[in-house]
Amino acid sequence: MKIQGRLFLWLSLFVLVVAIVYGYWSRETVGTVALFLAFGLALMIGFYLSFTARRMDELAQDDKEADVADEAGEVGFFSPHSWAPVSLSIGGALAFTSVALGWWLLYFSAPLIMLGLWGWVFEYYRGENRNQ
Structure with missing residues (x-):
């Protein structure tokens, strides 16, 4: 989860830069506000994932030496005959x-x-x- 948190935090920084440049060049309000809202959303998700990753054990995706099979296992329970x-x-x-x-x-x-x-x-x- 640490890597996802970092990815979203870097994404939020990128969207912030794009929002500032777009707002300066276009002087268009709606797109600028939408980009700033996207920045806030990416920042919230990145903060949540980073905060949660600190309280969890390290997962295989956080280990650079891990294999794909290290996270293998049961994903969850799914109803076999549900309409x-x-x-x-x-x-x-x-x-x-x-x-x-x-x-x-x-x-x-x-x-x-x-x-x-x-x-x-x-x-x-x-x-x-x-x-x-």
């Missing part, structure tokens, strides 16, 4: 399509999104954990 992401993706696609086609399409996408969220949150409250 909730399909419902969420179709509902989200319809919701974003409603911006272009018309807001009436949200009447069809909102139930799909709610059904997908409900299924995703409560998919492990079935079976042996049902009565607890």
Whole structure:
């Protein structure tokens, strides 16, 4: 995590320089403000990653002598037979399509999104954990 923190801090410095040069040369307000906001965002992310890296053990990505296989292992747990992401993706696609086609399409996408969220949150409250 140390390297990501450094990368974002260097990125924030670069965006700050670009924002100053862009603001001076273009005299355009919106782009200059957007670049200064990007500077602030990169600075916040870099500070967070650097702060968190100090409190964590050193990872393999921080060791220059590490191999790729040193960080290998289980990434996380993923539901093998969950239909909730399909419902969420179709509902989200319809919701974003409603911006272009018309807001009436949200009447069809909102139930799909709610059904997908409900299924995703409560998919492990079935079976042996049902009565607890």
